[in-house]
Amino acid sequence: MSFYEEIGGRATIQRIVEVFYEGVATDDLLRPMYPEEDLAPAAERFTMFLEQYWGGPTTYSEQRGHPRLRMRHAPFPVTAEAKDRWLMHFRKGLDAVDLDPEHDAQFWGYVQHAAQFMINSADPI
Template identity: 65%
Template sequence: MTETLPPTEQSFFDEIGGMPTIEKIVARFYEGVATDPVLGPMYPAEDLADGSAERRLRLFLAQYWGGPTTYSQERGHPRLRMRHAPFTVNREAQAHWLEHFRVGLDEAHLTPDQDAKFWGYVTYAAEFMLNTED
């Protein structure tokens, strides 16, 4: 008699289409950031030009949603608040960040449930990252 194993649960990363979907969302997000008057100046020009900022966010989101653990292998623990501490993250910056992320998610054409789950995390993260009173 052959033993049947229970089906493995699919990660959210795989459910939404894996790295191609994450790449699409993040690329669109950074298109907006690059010309944003509030967010653009927060990034070193070379990080935007060479794609390193985009790559870090792609790897972080992929890992967060159950994909490859490359982010932690390369950078260690995310320490998001610490990494963003040198920057003014106020309500204005938060609104701009969410605006560009919303465009990326809209263009990814996730299912309503997938979109709600992803957006729920993004809005939580945006609130968590606030470090300056308006």
Template identity: 65%
Template sequence: MTTFYDEIGGMETIRTIVSAFYAGVAEDETLRPLYPEADLGPAEERLTLFLAQYWGGPTTYSERRGHPRLRMRHAPYAVTPHARDRWLHHFRAGLDAAGLTPEQDQRFWEYAHHAAMFMVNAMDESAG
């Protein structure tokens, strides 16, 4: 069975998306403070492995970290609507860098948009 992960080009494509995303995050005044690590490399690797697994690739993420528990893992950080919008802005750049077909892009974008909406945990823009 061919998975969406296989269809879009596997790990290489996921790495392209995530690399472009984190290049934007590194310079983002809203998002960068939400990443306490000085080096974004570990966060980049976690997102890469998570997305690969989510779309049907290797299960390395769960093998290393257990269940994703995304809301729990992000609970210490104020994810405001503005932060969500910045996250989506950089994720959009990642998808653009990947050169997916329009159908693949739409499917991935819909997932990213849904996930970003789900992660909002603070409405007060001064929170955090």
């Protein structure tokens, strides 16, 4: 079984993303990084990306090509503070699905690494 299947597949990832975007929707620092009025398209793209990354359907690449995460985030100032807020909301998503400790640690480790990699701007002084 893939990691994706072991954690419960799409339903689990959708719930993580749903809780994550509930936080983003009211976050004064992160919300401007999501220019679409409706966050649903961003949530679906993120769901598809996470599904593919963890061994689920390859719909993300079929529809959008290579993820190119840094390129796609380049227009937005991703600071250390933004990374911390992003991780705070993502942590709430992971907590909402209550994965077993091993899967939780693996998922959390990945998103911490990915979030650090996305930093492209210094925090304002």
